[in-house]
Amino acid sequence: MKILLNYVITATLCAVITVMAVVVVVKQQRIDDLSHRLTLAQKTAIARKQLVEEARLLQKAMNMSPVRTVTVTAYNPTTDQCDADPLIAASMRKVRSGTIAVSRDLFDQGWVFGRKVRIEGYGIFEINDLMNKRFTQRIDIFMWDEGQARNFGKKNIKAALLEI
Template identity: 85%
Template sequence: MNKLINYAITPVLCAFLVIMAVVVVVKQQKIDDLSHQLDLAHKTAEARKGLVEEARLLQKALDLSPVRTVTVTAYNPTTDQCDDDPLIAASMRKVRAGTIAVSRDLFDQGWVFGRKVRIEGYGIFEINDLMNKRFTKRVDIFMWDEDQARQFGKKNVKVALLEI
C-alpha cells in the first residue's frame, strides 16, 4: 500500500514541481521585462533631461545676443535717482560723462562693469553703474544736466555690447 501511495504521489509531485518551475520561469521573465522597461524609462528620462538642458542653453544663447533693442533713458547724480552717494557708481568709480547704468538682467548676461556699449545714434559708453531691480532690458545714460536728461526722455534704441 505504501508503494501504491508513493507511485500515486510521485507523478503528482513531479507535475507540481514542473508547474512550479514553469511559474518561476514565467515570473523571472516578467521581472526581466519590468527591469528592461525601468531601464528604458531611466534612459528616456535622461534623454529628456538632456534635451531640456540643450533647449535652455539655446535660449540663453539667444538672450545673450550682443545687439538688442532696449529702453534707453538718462539719469543725473541726485539722491532721488541714485543712492546716498550719487557721485559714486555701483562699480565704485566716480560718475562721469560716458557712463551708463544697465538693468540687472543685462548685467547678469555679461553686460558688466568696464564693458563698452554702442548706443545707436548716441555713441559709445562704458558700463559703470546698475539700475534699480525693478527695471529690465534697460540702459540709463549718465548726464550732469537734469534738464538735458528730462529732454532725452525714454526711447527704444538698438544697443550693442562691444568686444573692445
C-alpha cells in the same frame, strides 16, 4: 708579464669608462625625451583649456545676441535718482560723462562694469553703474545736467555690447 698586466688593466678600465659614458649618454637622451614629452603634454593641456573656453564663449554667443533693442533713458547724480552717495557708481568708481547704468538682467548676461556699449545714434559708452531692480532691458545714460536728462526722455533704441 707586468707590462702585459698593465695593458689588460688599462684596456679593462678604458672599456668600463666607455660603457659608463654610453650609459650616461643614453640616460641623458631619455631625460631629454621625457622632458620634451612633458613640455608637449603641458602645451596640449593649455591648448585644450583654450578650446574649451572658446567653445563655452561660442555657445554663450549663440544663446545671447550682443545687439538688442532696449529702453534708453538718462539720469543725473541726485539722491532721488541714485543712492545716498550719487557721485559714486555701483562699480565703486566716480560717475562721469560717457558712462551708463544697465538693468540687472543685462548685467547678469555679461553687460558688466568696464564693458563698452554702442547705443545707436548716441555713440559708445562704458558700463559704470546698475539700475534699480525694478527695471529690465534698460540702459540709463549718465548726464550732469538734470534738464538735459529730462529732455532726453525714454526711447527704444538698438544697443550692442562691444568686444573691445
